[in-house]
Structures are given as C-alpha cells and as structure tokens.
Amino acid sequence: MITRKFFTSLACISMLLVSAPVRAQAPAELTIVVFGAPSLGAFLPPVIKAHKLDEKHGLRIKFEERTPDAYTAQFNSGEFQLGGSAALLTVGLADTRGVKVTYLFNLFDFWGSVVTSRPEIKTLKDLEGKDLAAAKGTTNYVMFDWFARQAGADTAKFSVVNTATPGLVGYALADRATAVQLWEPAYTTLHSKKPGIKTIDIGIAESWKKFTGSRNIPYLGVAAHSAWAEKNPELVKKLFAAYKEAAEWVATHPDDAAKLIAVKGSPDDQKAIGELIRANDRLGMNVKWASDVEKEIKSVYSAGKSIAFLNADPDPSTIYKRQGK
Known part of the structure; x- marks a missing residue:
C-alpha cells in the first residue's frame, strides 16, 4: 500500500531537485x-x-x-x-x-605604406640601391613587394634592414634608414609623433582593381x-x-x-x-x-x-x- 508518508517523501525529493543550483558549464x-x-x-x-x-x-x-x-x-x-x-x-x-x-x-x-624623411625619395623606384627598414618576416612586406613591383620598382635592389614590427616606428622617428615600410596601427602612431613625415603612394587600390577587379x-x-x-x-x-x-x-x-x-x-x-x-580606410x-x-x-x-x-x-x-x- 502506498502511504501518505511516501507521497510526502517524494514531494520533498522533487523540491530538492528543482531548487538545486544548475552548475554552469565551464568556459x-x-x-x-x-x-x-x-x-x-x-x-x-x-x-x-x-x-x-x-x-x-x-x-x-x-x-x-x-x-x-x-x-x-x-x-x-x-x-x-x-x-x-x-x-x-x-x-x-x-x-x-x-x-x-x-x-x-x-x-x-x-593596407601598407612606405614613409621617408628624405626629400629626394619621391617614388618606390627611388629606393633602388637604398636601405629600407622593414619587418621582412611579415606578409605585409610580401604584399608590399607585390605592389612595389606593380609600380615598376625592382625590389631585389632594395637593401632591406630587417627588424621586428615594434622597431619600425623607432627607425622612422630616428631617420635611421632611407625609408621604412609599415602599416597600421604603427603608421598612425608614427604620424602622431612625426606628422611631417612623407608617405610614398604604393597604388594599392589601382593595382588590386586591375589585377582582380575587386577592391x-x-x-x-x-x-x-x-x-x-x-x-x-x-x-x-x-x-x-x-x-x-x-x-x-x-x-x-x-x-x-x-x-x-x-x-x-x-x-x-x-x-x-x-x-x-572612425575612418577605417587604412585600418x-x-x-x-x-x-x-x-x-x-x-x-x-x-x-x-x-x-x-x-x-x-x-x-x-x-x-x-x-x-x-
């Protein structure tokens, strides 16, 4: 025979199950x-x-x-x-x-660019035979290499001074190389410290549109x-x-x-x-x-x-x- 005590015990167990906290899954x-x-x-x-x-x-x-x-x-x-x-x-x-x-x-x-403080450097081709500070181990440099060639420069004639990414801004601030290849956010940081530094156009939009039909x-x-x-x-x-x-x-x-x-x-x-x-054009x-x-x-x-x-x-x-x- 099922007694009232049985139902009372069952109800208590149910309440405990409902009120027991659910353990959140660990991240x-x-x-x-x-x-x-x-x-x-x-x-x-x-x-x-x-x-x-x-x-x-x-x-x-x-x-x-x-x-x-x-x-x-x-x-x-x-x-x-x-x-x-x-x-x-x-x-x-x-x-x-x-x-x-x-x-x-x-x-x-x-997005990538080249900056210089040297007035005689006006195009990428002017860097042939000159030293260029760059993080050569990055594919930003590899992509830059491609765009530079589209612009008619012989990148094999660049004397690349290889440095880690954080060192690029320092090279540009100290004018330790003829030019520096860098990208964001280092480019913006550099310009906030040295607003007069010149940027050499590498023709990103035009070259890519010609090559792929896309931007x-x-x-x-x-x-x-x-x-x-x-x-x-x-x-x-x-x-x-x-x-x-x-x-x-x-x-x-x-x-x-x-x-x-x-x-x-x-x-x-x-x-x-x-x-x-805000601009997001270079970023x-x-x-x-x-x-x-x-x-x-x-x-x-x-x-x-x-x-x-x-x-x-x-x-x-x-x-x-x-x-x-």
Missing part, C-alpha cells in the same frame, strides 16, 4: 598566439579581455604575444593550435610546405590547425562571435577602444587611434568568415604565386568552411 580554455603591439593582431584582444567577450561566448582565451618570426615557427610547429595574427599568405605558404592549417575568418584587409584584399585573421578546427566547430563559432562583437564595439566606441588598444600611448597617440578607427577592419571572401582569398594566393612567394596553389581546405555552409 572552454583556448590559447591563441598573436603578434605583440603595435600590430593588427594585437588590436582586438585587449577589447575581448576588457569586456570579457570570450567568457560571454563560453570561452576563456589566453593571448600569447610573439615576434613575427617566432609566431610563424611556433604556430606552424603546432605548439599553438590557434593563431590570431594569421596573415593569409602565411597560411597558404604553410599549406604548400605540408602544414595543414586553415584560415577561419578575416579580421583586417590589407577587397583579405589580409589578416584567425587561423587554426585543420585537425583542431575539424574537431571543434562549435568553438570556432564562439571564437568568431567574440571577435565579431569586439570589432563592432570598437567601431561604435572608437575613443574608448583607443584607450584599450594603445594603453601605453600618450593622449595624442590614443586620439590618433580613435580617428583611425581595414572587416570581420568575415573566410568562406564569405573565398574569391578574394584566391586572388591573394595568385598574387603570392606571381612573385614566387608561393610555389603552388594552396589547398582549398585552407579556406575554412563552417558547418551549415
């Missing part, structure tokens, strides 16, 4: 290697961490800063499964060398080892969401974002970064899935082949196809 821990500041790869991480956008999307991200050469070596070796300063051509090159990696999503389109140049984003991406499609989606939200916040709060991005900069530096974000912030810019990515690969940076077409798998697409 997935990810480690991402990035370039140190100033660099595009170091642009969004401080925003993600300051606003806990990783935790909002179920992640706990640790960003590890490296120089360009160390970044490439440690990412390609698999020491890091995720890279947040993934230049597209570096991804393509790794694939042609047997490293199976994939470009998950784009963060920034290409979009996917350049730098987030990449992963293919096996990791295949195993963790849900984490890839969460990672994209965190970066996408960070980019949207930066675009709508440029002055506040500048204080996070240039945290060690002067008020003038931060003001310049805020203006850079080129453009967060999109790789598969959404597949045609443009293939054009970048073609440019890399044309100057023998790539000796073969990278595998289509280097362009990440997210689930449901």
Whole structure:
C-alpha cells in the first residue's frame, strides 16, 4: 500500500531537485598566439579581455604575444593550435610546405605604406640601391613587394634592414634608414609623433582593381590547425562571435577602444587611434568568415604565386568552411 508518508517523501525529493543550483558549464580554455603591439593582431584582444567577450561566448582565451618570426615557427610547429595574427599568405605558404592549417575568418584587409624623411625619395623606384627598414618576416612586406613591383620598382635592389614590427616606428622617428615600410596601427602612431613625415603612394587600390577587379584584399585573421578546427566547430563559432562583437564595439566606441588598444600611448597617440578607427580606410577592419571572401582569398594566393612567394596553389581546405555552409 502506498502511504501518505511516501507521497510526502517524494514531494520533498522533487523540491530538492528543482531548487538545486544548475552548475554552469565551464568556459572552454583556448590559447591563441598573436603578434605583440603595435600590430593588427594585437588590436582586438585587449577589447575581448576588457569586456570579457570570450567568457560571454563560453570561452576563456589566453593571448600569447610573439615576434613575427617566432609566431610563424611556433604556430606552424603546432605548439599553438590557434593563431590570431594569421596573415593569409602565411597560411597558404604553410599549406604548400605540408602544414595543414586553415584560415577561419578575416579580421583586417590589407593596407601598407612606405614613409621617408628624405626629400629626394619621391617614388618606390627611388629606393633602388637604398636601405629600407622593414619587418621582412611579415606578409605585409610580401604584399608590399607585390605592389612595389606593380609600380615598376625592382625590389631585389632594395637593401632591406630587417627588424621586428615594434622597431619600425623607432627607425622612422630616428631617420635611421632611407625609408621604412609599415602599416597600421604603427603608421598612425608614427604620424602622431612625426606628422611631417612623407608617405610614398604604393597604388594599392589601382593595382588590386586591375589585377582582380575587386577592391577587397583579405589580409589578416584567425587561423587554426585543420585537425583542431575539424574537431571543434562549435568553438570556432564562439571564437568568431567574440571577435565579431569586439570589432563592432570598437567601431561604435572608437575613443574608448583607443584607450584599450594603445594603453601605453600618450593622449595624442590614443586620439590618433580613435580617428583611425572612425575612418577605417587604412585600418581595414572587416570581420568575415573566410568562406564569405573565398574569391578574394584566391586572388591573394595568385598574387603570392606571381612573385614566387608561393610555389603552388594552396589547398582549398585552407579556406575554412563552417558547418551549415
């Protein structure tokens, strides 16, 4: 016989089950290697961490800063499964060398430039036989090489002084080389400190339009080892969401974002970064899935082949196809 006591006990158990707290799922821990500041790869991480956008999307991200050469070596070796300063051509090159990696999503389109304090340097061709300070290990330099050739310069005649990305601004400020090749945010930081320095036009829009028929140049984003991406499609989606939200916040709060991005900069530096974000012409912030810019990515690969940076077409798998697409 079922007694009243039985029903009372059952009710108590039910109440305990309902009132028991549900343990939240622990965030997935990810480690991402990035370039140190100033660099595009170091642009969004401080925003993600300051606003806990990783935790909002179920992640706990640790960003590890490296120089360009160390970044490439440690990412390609698999020491890091995720890279947040993934230049597209570096991804393509790794694939042609047997490293199976994939470009998950784009963060920034290409922009680069050359600056000089020397009045006799008016065009890129004037740099033939002269010294040029550059971070030669970056694919921004490789892309610059392509554009310089389109402008008629013989880049083999440049005497390149190789330095790490953070050293480029110092070279330009001290006038230690005839010219310096650099990009954002270093370019804006430099101009806030030395507004009179001259910029040499490298004809980006015109040359790219002629070569591809498009003005979009996917350049730098987030990449992963293919096996990791295949195993963790849900984490890839969460990672994209965190970066996408960070980019949207930066675009709508440029002055506040500048204080996070240039945290060690002067008020003038931060003001310049805020203006850079507002304009977005040189910054080129453009967060999109790789598969959404597949045609443009293939054009970048073609440019890399044309100057023998790539000796073969990278595998289509280097362009990440997210689930449901």
